[in-house]
Amino acid sequence: MVLGRMANPVLRRRNRGFAATRQEIISVARDIMREEGAGALSLHEVARRVGMKAPSLYTYFESKHALYDEIFRLGMEQYRAELAELDRKYGLGPELLYATIAHYMRFADEHPELYALLFERPVPGFEPSEASMVEARGLLEDSNARVQALLENGTIRSGLSVEQTRDVVIVLTHGLTALKRANEPSARIGEGRFGALVPHVAALLKTAWMPGEDPVSREEPS
Amino acid sequence: MVLGRMANPVLRRRNRGFAATRQEIISVARDIMREEGAGALSLHEVARRVGMKAPSLYTYFESKHALYDEIFRLGMEQYRAELAELDRKYGLGPELLYATIAHYMRFADEHPELYALLFERPVPGFEPSEASMVEARGLLEDSNARVQALLENGTIRSGLSVEQTRDVVIVLTHGLTALKRANEPSARIGEGRFGALVPHVAALLKTAWMPGEDPVSREEPS
Protein backbone atom coordinates (compact mmCIF):
# COMPACT_ATOMS: atom_id res chain seq x y z
CA MET A 1 0.00 0.00 0.00
CA VAL A 2 2.72 2.46 -0.87
CA LEU A 3 0.67 5.23 -2.40
CA GLY A 4 2.47 8.04 -4.11
CA ARG A 5 2.69 10.87 -1.65
CA MET A 6 0.67 13.08 -3.96
CA ALA A 7 -2.34 10.75 -4.06
CA ASN A 8 -3.39 12.06 -0.64
CA PRO A 9 -4.94 15.54 -0.78
CA VAL A 10 -3.70 16.27 2.72
CA LEU A 11 -0.12 15.46 1.81
CA ARG A 12 -0.46 17.33 -1.44
CA ARG A 13 -1.54 20.40 0.47
CA ARG A 14 1.10 20.18 3.17
CA ASN A 15 3.75 21.19 0.68
CA ARG A 16 1.85 24.20 -0.56
CA GLY A 17 1.96 26.11 2.67
CA PHE A 18 -0.41 27.76 5.02
CA ALA A 19 -1.58 30.60 2.79
CA ALA A 20 -2.47 28.33 -0.11
CA THR A 21 -4.57 26.04 2.10
CA ARG A 22 -6.34 29.06 3.52
CA GLN A 23 -7.17 30.18 0.01
CA GLU A 24 -8.48 26.74 -0.87
CA ILE A 25 -10.77 26.76 2.18
CA ILE A 26 -12.09 30.19 1.30
CA SER A 27 -12.70 29.16 -2.28
CA VAL A 28 -14.61 26.02 -1.28
CA ALA A 29 -16.60 27.97 1.31
CA ARG A 30 -17.64 30.45 -1.36
CA ASP A 31 -18.69 27.58 -3.61
CA ILE A 32 -20.97 26.24 -0.90
CA MET A 33 -22.42 29.67 -0.18
CA ARG A 34 -23.17 30.09 -3.87
CA GLU A 35 -24.79 26.67 -4.12
CA GLU A 36 -26.76 26.55 -0.88
CA GLY A 37 -27.13 30.17 0.17
CA ALA A 38 -24.78 32.33 2.17
CA GLY A 39 -26.36 31.30 5.46
CA ALA A 40 -26.04 27.59 4.76
CA LEU A 41 -22.27 27.33 5.00
CA SER A 42 -21.15 24.24 6.95
CA LEU A 43 -17.62 23.64 8.16
CA HIS A 44 -18.10 19.89 7.92
CA GLU A 45 -19.03 20.28 4.27
CA VAL A 46 -16.00 22.49 3.68
CA ALA A 47 -13.78 19.91 5.34
CA ARG A 48 -15.30 17.12 3.26
CA ARG A 49 -14.59 18.97 0.03
CA VAL A 50 -10.99 19.86 0.84
CA GLY A 51 -10.32 16.34 2.14
CA MET A 52 -9.98 17.16 5.81
CA LYS A 53 -11.87 16.59 9.03
CA ALA A 54 -13.74 19.58 10.42
CA PRO A 55 -11.53 20.26 13.47
CA SER A 56 -8.51 20.70 11.22
CA LEU A 57 -10.05 23.85 9.76
CA TYR A 58 -9.48 25.53 13.10
CA THR A 59 -5.80 25.65 12.23
CA TYR A 60 -6.71 28.19 9.55
CA PHE A 61 -9.71 30.01 11.00
CA GLU A 62 -10.51 30.37 14.63
CA SER A 63 -14.25 29.95 14.03
CA LYS A 64 -16.89 29.80 11.36
CA HIS A 65 -17.61 33.48 11.90
CA ALA A 66 -13.93 34.24 11.32
CA LEU A 67 -14.21 32.50 7.96
CA TYR A 68 -17.30 34.54 7.12
CA ASP A 69 -15.43 37.63 8.24
CA GLU A 70 -12.50 36.93 5.96
CA ILE A 71 -14.84 36.44 2.99
CA PHE A 72 -16.60 39.67 3.95
CA ARG A 73 -13.31 41.54 4.01
CA LEU A 74 -12.25 40.00 0.72
CA GLY A 75 -15.53 41.02 -0.89
CA MET A 76 -15.15 44.60 0.29
CA GLU A 77 -11.64 44.69 -1.07
CA GLN A 78 -12.71 43.36 -4.44
CA TYR A 79 -15.71 45.66 -4.72
CA ARG A 80 -13.55 48.64 -3.88
CA ALA A 81 -10.99 47.64 -6.51
CA GLU A 82 -13.69 47.32 -9.13
CA LEU A 83 -15.00 50.79 -8.28
CA ALA A 84 -11.51 52.20 -8.76
CA GLU A 85 -11.47 50.47 -12.15
CA LEU A 86 -14.75 52.19 -13.04
CA ASP A 87 -13.26 55.53 -12.08
CA ARG A 88 -10.27 54.99 -14.34
CA LYS A 89 -12.58 54.11 -17.19
CA TYR A 90 -15.22 56.83 -16.91
CA GLY A 91 -13.75 59.61 -14.81
CA LEU A 92 -16.67 61.86 -13.94
CA GLY A 93 -18.23 61.53 -17.36
CA PRO A 94 -22.01 61.19 -17.68
CA GLU A 95 -21.82 57.44 -18.40
CA LEU A 96 -20.51 56.92 -14.87
CA LEU A 97 -24.04 57.03 -13.51
CA TYR A 98 -25.28 54.13 -15.62
CA ALA A 99 -22.00 52.29 -15.20
CA THR A 100 -22.17 52.49 -11.41
CA ILE A 101 -25.70 51.15 -11.23
CA ALA A 102 -25.01 48.39 -13.74
CA HIS A 103 -21.82 47.46 -11.94
CA TYR A 104 -23.60 46.95 -8.64
CA MET A 105 -26.03 44.64 -10.39
CA ARG A 106 -23.28 42.79 -12.21
CA PHE A 107 -21.34 42.30 -8.98
CA ALA A 108 -24.43 40.72 -7.43
CA ASP A 109 -24.83 38.41 -10.42
CA GLU A 110 -21.23 37.34 -10.62
CA HIS A 111 -20.53 36.98 -6.91
CA PRO A 112 -23.88 36.35 -5.25
CA GLU A 113 -22.21 34.95 -2.14
CA LEU A 114 -20.17 38.13 -1.70
CA TYR A 115 -23.14 40.35 -2.49
CA ALA A 116 -25.27 38.58 0.09
CA LEU A 117 -22.61 38.85 2.77
CA LEU A 118 -21.82 42.51 2.03
CA PHE A 119 -25.24 43.98 1.38
CA GLU A 120 -27.75 41.68 3.05
CA ARG A 121 -27.80 39.98 6.46
CA PRO A 122 -27.99 36.31 5.57
CA VAL A 123 -26.16 34.90 8.61
CA PRO A 124 -27.94 35.27 11.97
CA GLY A 125 -25.51 36.37 14.62
CA PHE A 126 -22.73 37.31 12.23
CA GLU A 127 -21.40 40.83 12.67
CA PRO A 128 -18.26 41.79 10.76
CA SER A 129 -15.27 42.36 13.00
CA GLU A 130 -14.21 45.91 13.77
CA ALA A 131 -11.29 45.54 11.36
CA SER A 132 -13.64 44.54 8.55
CA MET A 133 -16.03 47.32 9.44
CA VAL A 134 -13.24 49.83 8.96
CA GLU A 135 -12.85 48.54 5.41
CA ALA A 136 -16.63 48.60 4.98
CA ARG A 137 -17.00 52.16 6.19
CA GLY A 138 -14.16 53.18 3.92
CA LEU A 139 -15.95 51.67 0.95
CA LEU A 140 -19.20 53.36 1.88
CA GLU A 141 -17.58 56.76 2.17
CA ASP A 142 -15.69 56.29 -1.09
CA SER A 143 -18.83 55.23 -2.81
CA ASN A 144 -20.88 58.12 -1.45
CA ALA A 145 -18.19 60.61 -2.39
CA ARG A 146 -17.97 59.23 -5.92
CA VAL A 147 -21.67 59.61 -6.63
CA GLN A 148 -21.70 62.98 -4.96
CA ALA A 149 -18.79 64.24 -7.04
CA LEU A 150 -20.57 63.07 -10.16
CA LEU A 151 -23.72 64.91 -9.19
CA GLU A 152 -21.84 68.07 -8.36
CA ASN A 153 -20.42 67.92 -11.84
CA GLY A 154 -23.84 68.87 -13.18
CA THR A 155 -27.04 70.60 -12.15
CA ILE A 156 -29.74 69.26 -9.85
CA ARG A 157 -33.14 70.35 -11.13
CA SER A 158 -35.44 68.70 -8.61
CA GLY A 159 -35.11 70.82 -5.50
CA LEU A 160 -33.36 67.98 -3.66
CA SER A 161 -30.00 68.49 -2.02
CA VAL A 162 -26.89 66.82 -3.39
CA GLU A 163 -26.94 64.37 -0.49
CA GLN A 164 -30.59 63.51 -1.04
CA THR A 165 -30.06 63.02 -4.76
CA ARG A 166 -27.09 60.80 -3.98
CA ASP A 167 -29.25 58.72 -1.66
CA VAL A 168 -31.92 58.39 -4.33
CA VAL A 169 -29.27 56.99 -6.64
CA ILE A 170 -28.25 54.50 -3.96
CA VAL A 171 -31.87 53.54 -3.33
CA LEU A 172 -32.49 52.92 -7.02
CA THR A 173 -29.28 50.97 -7.39
CA HIS A 174 -29.93 48.70 -4.45
CA GLY A 175 -33.64 48.35 -5.18
CA LEU A 176 -33.11 47.35 -8.78
CA THR A 177 -30.51 44.78 -7.83
CA ALA A 178 -32.44 43.31 -4.93
CA LEU A 179 -35.56 42.89 -7.03
CA LYS A 180 -33.67 41.46 -9.97
CA ARG A 181 -31.99 38.91 -7.71
CA ALA A 182 -35.27 37.94 -6.05
CA ASN A 183 -37.36 37.69 -9.20
CA GLU A 184 -35.04 36.90 -12.10
CA PRO A 185 -31.68 35.85 -10.67
CA SER A 186 -30.38 34.32 -13.88
CA ALA A 187 -31.52 36.97 -16.36
CA ARG A 188 -28.75 38.87 -18.06
CA ILE A 189 -28.34 42.58 -17.24
CA GLY A 190 -30.34 44.55 -19.80
CA GLU A 191 -32.91 41.77 -19.88
CA GLY A 192 -35.86 40.80 -17.74
CA ARG A 193 -38.32 42.98 -15.93
CA PHE A 194 -35.87 44.73 -13.61
CA GLY A 195 -32.64 44.07 -15.42
CA ALA A 196 -33.95 45.94 -18.45
CA LEU A 197 -35.00 48.85 -16.29
CA VAL A 198 -31.46 49.97 -15.50
CA PRO A 199 -30.93 52.26 -18.52
CA HIS A 200 -34.42 53.70 -18.14
CA VAL A 201 -33.80 54.49 -14.50
CA ALA A 202 -30.48 56.10 -15.38
CA ALA A 203 -32.25 58.18 -18.01
CA LEU A 204 -34.99 59.07 -15.56
CA LEU A 205 -32.45 60.35 -13.10
CA LYS A 206 -31.40 62.89 -15.65
CA THR A 207 -34.84 64.42 -15.39
CA ALA A 208 -33.89 65.41 -11.88
CA TRP A 209 -30.25 66.03 -12.60
CA MET A 210 -28.57 67.43 -15.72
CA PRO A 211 -25.08 66.08 -16.25
CA GLY A 212 -22.43 68.35 -17.70
CA GLU A 213 -18.76 69.17 -17.67
CA ASP A 214 -19.62 72.51 -16.19
CA PRO A 215 -23.09 73.81 -15.35
CA VAL A 216 -22.30 77.14 -17.03
CA SER A 217 -20.31 76.42 -20.19
CA ARG A 218 -21.17 72.98 -21.53
CA GLU A 219 -19.27 71.38 -24.38
CA GLU A 220 -19.28 67.92 -25.85
CA PRO A 221 -16.07 66.12 -24.86
CA SER A 222 -14.22 65.55 -28.16
CA MET B 1 -47.00 18.02 46.18
CA VAL B 2 -50.57 18.50 45.05
CA LEU B 3 -50.12 21.36 42.65
CA GLY B 4 -53.20 22.98 41.26
CA ARG B 5 -53.74 21.60 37.80
CA MET B 6 -53.28 25.06 36.34
CA ALA B 7 -49.75 25.49 37.70
CA ASN B 8 -48.43 23.37 34.82
CA PRO B 9 -48.39 25.25 31.52
CA VAL B 10 -48.90 22.03 29.61
CA LEU B 11 -52.06 21.24 31.54
CA ARG B 12 -53.19 24.83 31.25
CA ARG B 13 -52.91 24.57 27.50
CA ARG B 14 -54.60 21.21 27.15
CA ASN B 15 -57.93 22.79 27.94
CA ARG B 16 -57.53 25.61 25.46
CA GLY B 17 -57.59 23.43 22.42
CA PHE B 18 -55.52 22.77 19.39
CA ALA B 19 -55.95 26.10 17.62
CA ALA B 20 -54.99 28.17 20.66
CA THR B 21 -51.77 26.21 21.16
CA ARG B 22 -50.95 26.60 17.49
CA GLN B 23 -51.37 30.33 17.83
CA GLU B 24 -49.15 30.39 20.90
CA ILE B 25 -46.42 28.51 19.02
CA ILE B 26 -46.63 30.91 16.10
CA SER B 27 -46.50 33.90 18.40
CA VAL B 28 -43.45 32.61 20.26
CA ALA B 29 -41.74 31.70 16.98
CA ARG B 30 -42.28 35.24 15.71
CA ASP B 31 -40.81 36.59 18.95
CA ILE B 32 -37.66 34.56 18.41
CA MET B 33 -37.40 35.60 14.78
CA ARG B 34 -37.71 39.23 15.82
CA GLU B 35 -35.08 38.87 18.53
CA GLU B 36 -32.53 36.66 16.80
CA GLY B 37 -33.23 37.10 13.11
CA ALA B 38 -35.67 35.24 10.91
CA GLY B 39 -33.12 32.58 10.04
CA ALA B 40 -32.27 31.82 13.66
CA LEU B 41 -35.55 30.21 14.65
CA SER B 42 -35.03 27.09 16.76
CA LEU B 43 -37.75 24.59 17.57
CA HIS B 44 -36.02 23.68 20.83
CA GLU B 45 -36.14 27.34 21.84
CA VAL B 46 -39.82 27.56 20.88
CA ALA B 47 -40.53 24.46 22.92
CA ARG B 48 -38.63 25.85 25.91
CA ARG B 49 -40.66 29.06 25.84
CA VAL B 50 -44.04 27.40 25.57
CA GLY B 51 -43.11 24.84 28.22
CA MET B 52 -42.86 21.79 25.99
CA LYS B 53 -40.25 19.42 24.66
CA ALA B 54 -39.31 19.92 21.03
CA PRO B 55 -40.87 16.74 19.60
CA SER B 56 -44.28 17.76 20.92
CA LEU B 57 -44.34 20.63 18.47
CA TYR B 58 -44.72 18.09 15.69
CA THR B 59 -48.30 17.63 16.79
CA TYR B 60 -48.96 21.16 15.56
CA PHE B 61 -46.56 21.53 12.64
CA GLU B 62 -45.14 18.74 10.57
CA SER B 63 -41.74 20.42 10.32
CA LYS B 64 -39.87 23.62 11.00
CA HIS B 65 -40.41 24.64 7.40
CA ALA B 66 -44.15 24.14 7.84
CA LEU B 67 -44.03 26.58 10.75
CA TYR B 68 -42.13 29.06 8.60
CA ASP B 69 -44.67 28.48 5.87
CA GLU B 70 -47.60 29.23 8.14
CA ILE B 71 -45.97 32.47 9.29
CA PHE B 72 -45.29 33.33 5.66
CA ARG B 73 -48.93 32.77 4.74
CA LEU B 74 -50.08 34.76 7.74
CA GLY B 75 -47.85 37.65 6.77
CA MET B 76 -49.18 37.68 3.24
CA GLU B 77 -52.71 37.68 4.55
CA GLN B 78 -52.03 40.57 6.89
CA TYR B 79 -50.18 42.62 4.30
CA ARG B 80 -53.00 42.12 1.85
CA ALA B 81 -55.58 43.20 4.41
CA GLU B 82 -53.61 46.34 5.18
CA LEU B 83 -53.44 47.19 1.49
CA ALA B 84 -57.21 46.87 1.27
CA GLU B 85 -57.42 49.26 4.21
CA LEU B 86 -55.25 51.75 2.32
CA ASP B 87 -57.54 51.49 -0.67
CA ARG B 88 -60.58 52.27 1.46
CA LYS B 89 -58.80 55.27 2.90
CA TYR B 90 -57.30 56.84 -0.21
CA GLY B 91 -59.14 55.41 -3.20
CA LEU B 92 -57.08 56.37 -6.22
CA GLY B 93 -56.32 59.82 -4.86
CA PRO B 94 -52.85 61.28 -5.30
CA GLU B 95 -51.88 60.61 -1.67
CA LEU B 96 -52.09 56.90 -2.39
CA LEU B 97 -48.60 56.96 -3.87
CA TYR B 98 -46.95 58.28 -0.73
CA ALA B 99 -49.18 56.18 1.47
CA THR B 100 -48.25 52.97 -0.34
CA ILE B 101 -44.52 53.59 -0.06
CA ALA B 102 -44.76 54.65 3.57
CA HIS B 103 -46.92 51.65 4.37
CA TYR B 104 -44.36 49.21 3.01
CA MET B 105 -41.74 50.81 5.22
CA ARG B 106 -44.00 50.83 8.25
CA PHE B 107 -44.87 47.17 7.76
CA ALA B 108 -41.15 46.36 7.76
CA ASP B 109 -40.65 48.35 10.95
CA GLU B 110 -43.60 46.92 12.82
CA HIS B 111 -43.26 43.30 11.71
CA PRO B 112 -39.61 42.82 10.79
CA GLU B 113 -39.91 39.04 11.06
CA LEU B 114 -42.80 39.00 8.57
CA TYR B 115 -41.07 41.46 6.29
CA ALA B 116 -37.90 39.36 6.23
CA LEU B 117 -39.83 36.18 5.47
CA LEU B 118 -41.99 37.78 2.77
CA PHE B 119 -39.55 40.03 0.98
CA GLU B 120 -36.09 38.66 1.69
CA ARG B 121 -34.66 35.12 1.69
CA PRO B 122 -33.38 34.74 5.24
CA VAL B 123 -33.86 30.96 5.60
CA PRO B 124 -31.60 28.76 3.45
CA GLY B 125 -33.61 25.98 1.90
CA PHE B 126 -37.01 27.43 2.74
CA GLU B 127 -39.37 27.76 -0.19
CA PRO B 128 -42.99 28.68 0.49
CA SER B 129 -45.38 25.83 -0.27
CA GLU B 130 -47.41 25.97 -3.45
CA ALA B 131 -50.48 26.94 -1.43
CA SER B 132 -48.64 29.89 0.10
CA MET B 133 -47.22 30.87 -3.25
CA VAL B 134 -50.75 31.15 -4.62
CA GLU B 135 -51.47 33.69 -1.89
CA ALA B 136 -48.16 35.40 -2.61
CA ARG B 137 -48.77 35.65 -6.33
CA GLY B 138 -52.23 37.00 -5.61
CA LEU B 139 -50.77 39.72 -3.41
CA LEU B 140 -48.17 40.57 -6.03
CA GLU B 141 -50.79 40.90 -8.77
CA ASP B 142 -53.09 42.93 -6.55
CA SER B 143 -50.26 45.19 -5.62
CA ASN B 144 -49.08 45.65 -9.18
CA ALA B 145 -52.62 46.35 -10.36
CA ARG B 146 -53.15 48.93 -7.60
CA VAL B 147 -50.09 50.95 -8.48
CA GLN B 148 -50.84 50.60 -12.15
CA ALA B 149 -54.40 51.84 -11.71
CA LEU B 150 -53.10 54.80 -9.79
CA LEU B 151 -50.65 55.64 -12.54
CA GLU B 152 -53.27 55.29 -15.24
CA ASN B 153 -55.32 57.81 -13.30
CA GLY B 154 -52.85 60.48 -14.38
CA THR B 155 -50.32 61.23 -17.07
CA ILE B 156 -46.87 59.74 -17.48
CA ARG B 157 -44.45 62.39 -18.67
CA SER B 158 -41.23 60.45 -18.83
CA GLY B 159 -41.54 58.29 -21.92
CA LEU B 160 -41.72 55.14 -19.80
CA SER B 161 -44.58 52.70 -20.16
CA VAL B 162 -47.11 52.28 -17.38
CA GLU B 163 -45.54 48.95 -16.47
CA GLN B 164 -42.07 50.42 -16.33
CA THR B 165 -43.23 53.33 -14.22
CA ARG B 166 -44.97 50.90 -11.90
CA ASP B 167 -41.75 48.93 -11.55
CA VAL B 168 -39.82 52.10 -10.77
CA VAL B 169 -42.26 52.74 -7.95
CA ILE B 170 -41.69 49.21 -6.66
CA VAL B 171 -37.93 49.61 -6.92
CA LEU B 172 -37.99 52.85 -4.97
CA THR B 173 -40.30 51.42 -2.35
CA HIS B 174 -38.25 48.30 -1.75
CA GLY B 175 -34.92 50.12 -2.01
CA LEU B 176 -35.89 52.76 0.53
CA THR B 177 -37.14 50.18 2.98
CA ALA B 178 -34.20 47.81 2.60
CA LEU B 179 -31.70 50.62 3.14
CA LYS B 180 -33.60 52.05 6.06
CA ARG B 181 -33.70 48.64 7.72
CA ALA B 182 -30.01 48.01 7.13
CA ASN B 183 -28.75 51.43 8.19
CA GLU B 184 -31.24 52.88 10.64
CA PRO B 185 -33.60 50.11 11.74
CA SER B 186 -34.97 51.97 14.72
CA ALA B 187 -35.45 55.41 13.20
CA ARG B 188 -39.02 56.58 12.87
CA ILE B 189 -40.46 56.99 9.39
CA GLY B 190 -39.89 60.50 8.14
CA GLU B 191 -36.67 60.59 10.13
CA GLY B 192 -33.15 59.42 9.41
CA ARG B 193 -31.27 59.39 6.16
CA PHE B 194 -33.58 57.08 4.23
CA GLY B 195 -36.71 57.35 6.32
CA ALA B 196 -36.86 61.06 5.63
CA LEU B 197 -36.42 60.49 1.94
CA VAL B 198 -39.86 58.95 1.43
CA PRO B 199 -41.83 62.16 0.83
CA HIS B 200 -39.09 63.52 -1.41
CA VAL B 201 -39.10 60.37 -3.49
CA ALA B 202 -42.86 60.51 -3.77
CA ALA B 203 -42.58 64.12 -4.91
CA LEU B 204 -39.84 63.24 -7.34
CA LEU B 205 -42.04 60.60 -8.92
CA LYS B 206 -44.46 63.32 -9.84
CA THR B 207 -41.80 64.80 -12.07
CA ALA B 208 -42.21 61.71 -14.21
CA TRP B 209 -45.90 61.28 -13.61
CA MET B 210 -48.66 63.85 -13.12
CA PRO B 211 -51.48 62.67 -10.89
CA GLY B 212 -55.05 63.68 -11.67
CA GLU B 213 -58.63 62.53 -11.64
CA ASP B 214 -58.66 62.56 -15.41
CA PRO B 215 -55.87 63.67 -17.71
CA VAL B 216 -58.33 65.70 -19.80
CA SER B 217 -60.88 67.31 -17.48
CA ARG B 218 -59.47 67.69 -14.00
CA GLU B 219 -61.61 68.77 -11.07
CA GLU B 220 -61.04 68.85 -7.35
CA PRO B 221 -63.14 66.15 -5.70
CA SER B 222 -65.64 68.01 -3.52
Place this chain on the structure above:
DNA sequence: TCACTTTTCCGAATAGCGTTAGATTACGCG
Protein backbone atom coordinates in the same frame (compact mmCIF):
# COMPACT_ATOMS: atom_id res chain seq x y z
C1' DT C 1 21.36 10.37 9.32
C1' DC C 2 19.45 11.29 13.94
C1' DA C 3 17.17 13.95 17.35
C1' DC C 4 14.30 17.78 18.42
C1' DT C 5 10.78 21.35 17.52
C1' DT C 6 6.91 23.11 15.21
C1' DT C 7 3.07 22.71 12.29
C1' DT C 8 -0.67 20.23 10.75
C1' DC C 9 -4.07 16.92 11.32
C1' DC C 10 -7.26 13.71 13.52
C1' DG C 11 -10.21 11.07 17.08
C1' DA C 12 -13.01 11.59 20.79
C1' DA C 13 -16.04 14.19 23.19
C1' DT C 14 -19.59 18.02 24.41
C1' DA C 15 -23.57 20.46 23.54
C1' DG C 16 -26.94 21.88 20.52
C1' DC C 17 -29.97 21.20 16.46
C1' DG C 18 -34.24 18.88 13.53
C1' DT C 19 -36.59 14.82 13.31
C1' DT C 20 -38.60 10.02 14.08
C1' DA C 21 -40.56 6.08 16.73
C1' DG C 22 -42.66 4.31 20.49
C1' DA C 23 -44.27 4.58 25.03
C1' DT C 24 -46.97 7.25 28.28
C1' DT C 25 -50.08 10.53 30.12
C1' DA C 26 -54.39 13.12 30.39
C1' DC C 27 -58.96 14.05 28.71
C1' DG C 28 -63.76 13.42 27.14
C1' DC C 29 -67.31 10.17 26.58
C1' DG C 30 -70.03 6.11 27.06
Place this chain on the structure above:
DNA sequence: CGCGTAATCTAACGCTATTCGGAAAAGTGA
Protein backbone atom coordinates in the same frame (compact mmCIF):
# COMPACT_ATOMS: atom_id res chain seq x y z
C1' DC D 1 -65.20 3.27 35.83
C1' DG D 2 -62.83 2.10 31.42
C1' DC D 3 -61.90 2.98 26.60
C1' DG D 4 -60.21 5.57 22.82
C1' DT D 5 -58.01 9.47 21.26
C1' DA D 6 -55.20 13.41 21.42
C1' DA D 7 -51.22 15.47 23.49
C1' DT D 8 -46.93 14.83 25.37
C1' DC D 9 -42.93 12.53 26.70
C1' DT D 10 -38.26 9.90 26.44
C1' DA D 11 -34.79 7.90 23.68
C1' DA D 12 -32.46 7.81 19.77
C1' DC D 13 -30.22 9.11 15.06
C1' DG D 14 -27.56 11.95 12.46
C1' DC D 15 -26.26 16.41 11.76
C1' DT D 16 -23.84 20.79 13.36
C1' DA D 17 -19.81 23.95 15.75
C1' DT D 18 -16.33 23.65 18.78
C1' DT D 19 -12.53 22.03 22.25
C1' DC D 20 -8.89 19.10 23.73
C1' DG D 21 -5.08 16.01 23.64
C1' DG D 22 -2.33 13.40 21.16
C1' DA D 23 -0.46 11.49 16.72
C1' DA D 24 1.88 12.30 12.57
C1' DA D 25 4.37 14.75 9.38
C1' DA D 26 7.52 18.52 8.11
C1' DG D 27 11.15 21.41 9.18
C1' DT D 28 15.69 22.25 11.57
C1' DG D 29 20.25 21.72 13.20
C1' DA D 30 24.22 18.69 14.22
